[in-house]
Amino acid sequence: MRLNRILFWWVAALLPFLAGSQAIAQEDLLRTTSEPGNRGGKLVIAQRSEPRTFNPVVANDQNSYGVNARLQADLIHINRATQKTELALAKSWTVSKDGTQFTLKLRRGVRFSDGQPFDADDVLFSFKVYLDERVHSSQRDLLLISGKPLKVEKLDAYTVRFTFPSPYAPAERVFDGLAILPRHLLEKDYQAGKIAQEWTLTTPPAQIAGLGAFRLKQVIPGDRIVLERNPYYWKIDSKGQRLPYLDELTFVVVPTQDAQVIRFQAGDSQIISSLSADNYAALEAEQKARHFKLYDAGPGLEYNFLMFNLNDDVEGRLPEIARKQKWFRDVRFRQAISAAIDRAGIVRLVYRNRAAALATHVSPGNKAWFNSSVPIPVRSLPHARELLKAAGFSWNAENMLLDSSGQPVEFSIVVSSSNSQRNQIATLVQADLKAIGISAHVVPIEGRSASDRLLNTHDYEAIVMGLVSGDADPAPDLNILMSNGQSHFWHLGEKTPATPWEAELDQLMQKQLVTLNYQQRKKIYDRVQEILAQQLPMIYLASPNILVGAQENLGNFHPAIIEQYTFWNAEELFWLTPAGK
Amino acid sequence: MKSPTPAFSGLRSTDSVPRFTWAIWFLLAIHAMVAVAGFIAPYNFETQDREHPYAPPTRLHFVDCSGKIHFHPFVYVTKAAGNDLNDYQQDCAQTAGIEFLPHGDGYTILGMFSSTRHLFGVRAPANLFLMGTDGFGRDQFSRLLYGGQVSLFAGFVAAAFSVIVGLLLGGIAGMYGGKIDDAAMRFAEFFIAVPWFYLLIAVRAFLPLQISPITAFLLVVSVIGMVGWGRPARLVRGVILSARERNFVLAARGFGASNAYLLRRHLMPLTFRVLLTQMAVLIPQFILAEVILSFLGLGIGEPFPSWGNMLAQAQQYHVLVSYWWMLLPGLAPIPVFLAYHSLAETLQERIKSNI
Numbered sequence: 001m002r003l004n005r006i007l008f009w010w011v012a013a014l015l016p017f018l019a020g021s022q023a024i025a026q027e028d029l030l031r032t033t034s035e036p037g038n039r040g041g042k043l044v045i046a047q048r049s050e051p052r053t054f055n056p057v058v059a060n061d062q063n064s065y066g067v068n069a070r071l072q073a074d075l076i077h078i079n080r081a082t083q084k085t086e087l088a089l090a091k092s093w094t095v096s097k098d099g100t101q102f103t104l105k106l107r108r109g110v111r112f113s114d115g116q117p118f119d120a121d122d123v124l125f126s127f128k129v130y131l132d133e134r135v136h137s138s139q140r141d142l143l144l145i146s147g148k149p150l151k152v153e154k155l156d157a158y159t160v161r162f163t164f165p166s167p168y169a170p171a172e173r174v175f176d177g178l179a180i181l182p183r184h185l186l187e188k189d190y191q192a193g194k195i196a197q198e199w200t201l202t203t204p205p206a207q208i209a210g211l212g213a214f215r216l217k218q219v220i221p222g223d224r225i226v227l228e229r230n231p232y233y234w235k236i237d238s239k240g241q242r243l244p245y246l247d248e249l250t251f252v253v254v255p256t257q258d259a260q261v262i263r264f265q266a267g268d269s270q271i272i273s274s275l276s277a278d279n280y281a282a283l284e285a286e287q288k289a290r291h292f293k294l295y296d297a298g299p300g301l302e303y304n305f306l307m308f309n310l311n312d313d314v315e316g317r318l319p320e321i322a323r324k325q326k327w328f329r330d331v332r333f334r335q336a337i338s339a340a341i342d343r344a345g346i347v348r349l350v351y352r353n354r355a356a357a358l359a360t361h362v363s364p365g366n367k368a369w370f371n372s373s374v375p376i377p378v379r380s381l382p383h384a385r386e387l388l389k390a391a392g393f394s395w396n397a398e399n400m401l402l403d404s405s406g407q408p409v410e411f412s413i414v415v416s417s418s419n420s421q422r423n424q425i426a427t428l429v430q431a432d433l434k435a436i437g438i439s440a441h442v443v444p445i446e447g448r449s450a451s452d453r454l455l456n457t458h459d460y461e462a463i464v465m466g467l468v469s470g471d472a473d474p475a476p477d478l479n480i481l482m483s484n485g486q487s488h489f490w491h492l493g494e495k496t497p498a499t500p501w502e503a504e505l506d507q508l509m510q511k512q513l514v515t516l517n518y519q520q521r522k523k524i525y526d527r528v529q530e531i532l533a534q535q536l537p538m539i540y541l542a543s544p545n546i547l548v549g550a551q552e553n554l555g556n557f558h559p560a561i562i563e564q565y566t567f568w569n570a571e572e573l574f575w576l577t578p579a580g581k
Numbered sequence: 582m583k584s585p586t587p588a589f590s591g592l593r594s595t596d597s598v599p600r601f602t603w604a605i606w607f608l609l610a611i612h613a614m615v616a617v618a619g620f621i622a623p624y625n626f627e628t629q630d631r632e633h634p635y636a637p638p639t640r641l642h643f644v645d646c647s648g649k650i651h652f653h654p655f656v657y658v659t660k661a662a663g664n665d666l667n668d669y670q671q672d673c674a675q676t677a678g679i680e681f682l683p684h685g686d687g688y689t690i691l692g693m694f695s696s697t698r699h700l701f702g703v704r705a706p707a708n709l710f711l712m713g714t715d716g717f718g719r720d721q722f723s724r725l726l727y728g729g730q731v732s733l734f735a736g737f738v739a740a741a742f743s744v745i746v747g748l749l750l751g752g753i754a755g756m757y758g759g760k761i762d763d764a765a766m767r768f769a770e771f772f773i774a775v776p777w778f779y780l781l782i783a784v785r786a787f788l789p790l791q792i793s794p795i796t797a798f799l800l801v802v803s804v805i806g807m808v809g810w811g812r813p814a815r816l817v818r819g820v821i822l823s824a825r826e827r828n829f830v831l832a833a834r835g836f837g838a839s840n841a842y843l844l845r846r847h848l849m850p851l852t853f854r855v856l857l858t859q860m861a862v863l864i865p866q867f868i869l870a871e872v873i874l875s876f877l878g879l880g881i882g883e884p885f886p887s888w889g890n891m892l893a894q895a896q897q898y899h900v901l902v903s904y905w906w907m908l909l910p911g912l913a914p915i916p917v918f919l920a921y922h923s924l925a926e927t928l929q930e931r932i933k934s935n936i
Binding site: 257258261262276278279281282320342345348349352353412414417420423424426427428430431434441442443444445446449459460461 | 627629631634664666667716717718786790791793794878882883884896897898899900902903
C-alpha cells in the first residue's frame with residue numbers, strides 16, 4: 001500500500017518530465033555544436049536607428065534586418081563565421097543532378113513563437129508572398145533567376161520542392177534571410193492586399209510571431225525594442241538545453257558611433273559593432289580595466305572606391321561634366337589616377353593599418369572568392385605620369401595637368417558628409433592627385449543628396465563611396481557588374497554594354513551564375529576581377545577590418561565579417577558568470 | 582538720448598583708454614601674424630606627413646639624452662611605434678637644431694610676395710610640430726595661422742557687408758520716414774527673423790559642384806553678411822531719426838539742402854561711431870558664425886583650414902579623449918573675441934561721453 005503510494009507520487013512527479021521528453025522526441029530539434037552555456041540574463045545592443053518595420057517582407061534596411069533576423073528564421077542559413085550554408089528549418093535537402101531542383105525536408109513539431117505549429121503550408125505561403133509582384137517585397141529580386149521566378153511545390157506536409165528555371169550556382173544560399181511567415185497570422189492580410197502594411201512598430205507585440213530565437217515583448221518608439229526568449233525555439237545545445245540562453249535581448253537606439261562607444265564603456269550596452277579604427281584604438285587601452293574585449297575580425301566585405309561619372313545622359317544636360325567625361329572614359333586616365341593614389345596611406349591614416357588595400361571589389365576577407373593573383377596597386381607617380389602622357393595629357397610650367405586641348409584637368413569629388421572615414425579618404429586622394437597636377441575639389445554633401453546625384457540626376461564628376469556586399473558569394477554583385485544592373489553605378493541604364501569589357505563582364509557574370517562547379521566558377525570570377533582591376537570602372541581603395549567589442553564574460557561571442565557581425569548567433573550567446581548582467 | 586553726467590563719463594573714458602590701446606595693438610598683431618602666415622608657419626597648411634598622423638607637439642630640447650646642455654634649442658627625430666600609430670618615440674641618435682630663416686614649402690603673402698623662406702624650422706627628417714599634427718600629419722600650428730586668414734577674414738567681410746547694407750537702408754528709412762521707413766524696417770525685421778542657419782544649409786546644398794571651395798566659402802560669407810544687416814539698419818535709422826530734428830540739420834534744410842545732401846553731409850557722419858561699434862560687435866559674431874558653420878562641415882572645404890573646421894575634428898570621440906592638442910584651435914578665437922569686445926565697449930563709452 002505504502003509502496004504503491006510512493007510509486008504513485010514518483011510517477012506524478014516525473015509526469016511533466018516524461019511528457020516533456022516525449023514532446024522533445026516528437027520535435028526535430030537542431031543540436032548545435034557550440035559551447036554549452038548558462039540560461040538567463042539580458043543583453044543590450046545599440047543600433048544607429050530603430051528598425052523601420054518588423055515585417056520581413058518589406059524590410060530593406062540593416063537595422064530592420066538585425067532585429068527581424070532574431071524574430072524570424074529561414075529554411076537554410078548561412079553561418080556567418082564559416083560563410084557556408086547550414087541547416088535551419090530544413091532538416092535536410094537534396095539537389096537534383098542538373099542543379100535545378102531542391103527538395104527540402106522540414107523539421108516536424110516546430111512551433112511559432114505564439115505556439116502555433118509550422119508546416120509546409122507556411123513555407124508555401126511565405127514564398128507566395130515574396131514572389132507576388134503586388135507586394136513589392138525587397139526579396140523578390142533574389143528569387144528571380146534571369147528574370148524568371150523559382151517554383152515552389154508542396155510534396156507533403158513536411159516536404160517542399162523548389163524548382164529553379166535554370167541551374168543556379170549560389171543554390172541554397174538563396175534561402176538565407178528569407179523568413180518563413182506564420183500563415184495563420186498573415187494570410188487574411190495578404191488576401192486583403194495589405195500585408196505590406198502589417199507588423200509595423202505600432203503593432204501590439206502579441207500579434208507578431210515568428211520562428212526565430214526571440215519574440216517581441218515591448219516597443220518604445222525611438223528608444224528601445226525589447227525581445228524575450230522564444231520558449232518554442234527549435235535549437236538545443238550539445239547538453240540538450242533549449243536555446244536561446246538569454247532571457248531578454250534589447251536593442252537601444254544610439255544614433256552616433258561616438259555615443260555608442262560611450263554607452264559601451266559605461267556598460268549600458270554590452271556589445272559594440274563596427275567600430276572605427278580610431279575608436280578601436282581609443283578603447284584598446286581600457287580593455288582590462290573595464291572588463292571588455294575588442295576583436296579584429298579582419299577585412300570585411302565593405303569596399304570603398306573612387307568612381308567617375310560615365311553616364312551618357314549628361315550630354316547636353318550637364319555640359320561641364322560631359323566635357324570632362326572625355327578624360328574619365330579613357331582607361332589610361334583612370335589607371336593613372338589609380339597609380340597616383342597612395343592606398344597604403346589610406347590604410348595607415350584612415351584605418352590605422354586595420355584595413356586591406358584593394359585592387360578589386362573583392363576583399364581578402366572573402367576567402368573563397370578573392371583572386372590573390374591580381375596585384376594590389378602600389379603608388380607610382382612616374383607610372384601615372386607615363387600613362388597620362390600616353391593619353392595625350394601634358395603639364396604646364398606650374399606642374400598643372402592639361403588635356404590635349406590645353407584645358408586644365410580639374411574635377412570635384414562628392415562625398416557623403418556624414419561619413420568621416422570617406423571624407424578622410426577623399427582628402428588623401430585630393431592630395432595624391434595634386435602631386436600629378438590634378439586639382440580635385442572635395443565636396444562633402446549630405447548623404448541623401450549625394451545618393452540622389454548618384455542615382456537620379458547624375459550630377460557629379462567623381463564620388464568616393466563604399467558598398468558592402470551582402471554575401472561572400474558573387475551572386476549579389478550581379479546588380480552592380482551587369483551592364484543593365486540596377487546598381488551599375490558608373491553608367492546606369494545601359495541597354496547594351498557600352499564597352500567591350502562591359503560586354504565581357506556581362507557574359508562572365510551570366511556564366512558564373514549557372515556554373516555549378518566551384519573551381520570553374522572561381523576561374524570565371526577570377527577573370528571578372530582581372531577585368532575590373534584593369535579597366536577600373538571603380539577605383540577600388542580599401543576594405544576596413546570588422547572591429548567589434550563585447551563584455552569579456554559573454555560566451556560564444558564569435559564576430560563575423562558578414563552582417564550582423566556581433567549578434568548573428570544571438571541564440572548561442574550567454575553570460576559566463578551566471579549572474580551576468 | 583540722455584547724456585551721462587560729465588564726471589561719470591570722464592571717469593569711464595580715462596578708465597577705458599588703456600584697454601582700448603591694448604585691444605587695438607593685440608588685434609593688429611594677430612591680423613599681421615595671420616596675414617604673413619606663410620612666413621611664420623614652418624609648413625604649408627596642406628603638407629601631409631603621412632608618417633606622423635596625430636603626432637603630439639614636438640618637444641624642444643636644451644638637454645640631450647646623455648644629459649648634456651645645449652644653448653641652441655633642438656628636436657629629436659620621432660617615429661611612430663607600434664601598429665596603430667598611437668605612440669611616437671624619440672630617436673636619441675638623430676637630432677636637428679632649430680634653424681632661423683630656413684627654406685621650406687613655398688608660399689605667397691597677400692597674393693603678392695612668393696618665397697620659400699620661413700621664420701624658423703628644422704631640417705628633415707626631423708619635424709617641428711609646435712601644436713602637434715592632425716590625422717593627416719599636417720602641422721596644427723601652421724594650419725592655425727592659415728586658418729586665421731579664413732576665420733578673421735570671414736568675420737571682417739561679413740561684418741563690413743552687413744554694416745554697409747545697414748547704413749544704406751537704415752539711412753534711407755530714417756531720412757524719408759513714412760511708408761519708406763515702414764517698408765524698410767519690416768524688411769529688416771524679416772531678415773532678423775529669418776532662420777539664417779537653415780538658409781545657409783540650403784544655399785550650400787544648391788551650389789554647383791564645380792566652383793572651388795574658396796568661391797563657395799565667399800558665397801556663404803556673403804550670405805551671413807546679407808542676413809546680418811537688420812540690426813545695424815535699425816540702429817542707423819534711430820540715430821538719423823533723432824538727428825534729423827536737430828537744429829543744425831533744420832538750419833541746413835532751411836537753406837535749401839536736399840535730402841540726399843543732408844544725409845551725406847550731416848547725418849551719415851553721425852552714424853560713424855555707432856557703426857564702428859557695430860563692426861566691433863559683429864566681427865566676433867561672424868567669426869563665431871564661420872567657426873560654427875565649419876564645425877558643422879558647411880564652411881570652407883578641405884584642404885583649407887579654418888578655426889572651425891580644425892575644431893570640428895575634435896567632435897570625434899577618439900580625438901577628444903586621445904589628442905589634447907586637437908582642441909587648441911578652440912582656444913584661438915577667445916583672445917580675439919575678448920579684444921574685439923573690449924574695443925566695442927570702449928567705443929561705446931566714447932560715443933556716450935561725446936553725445
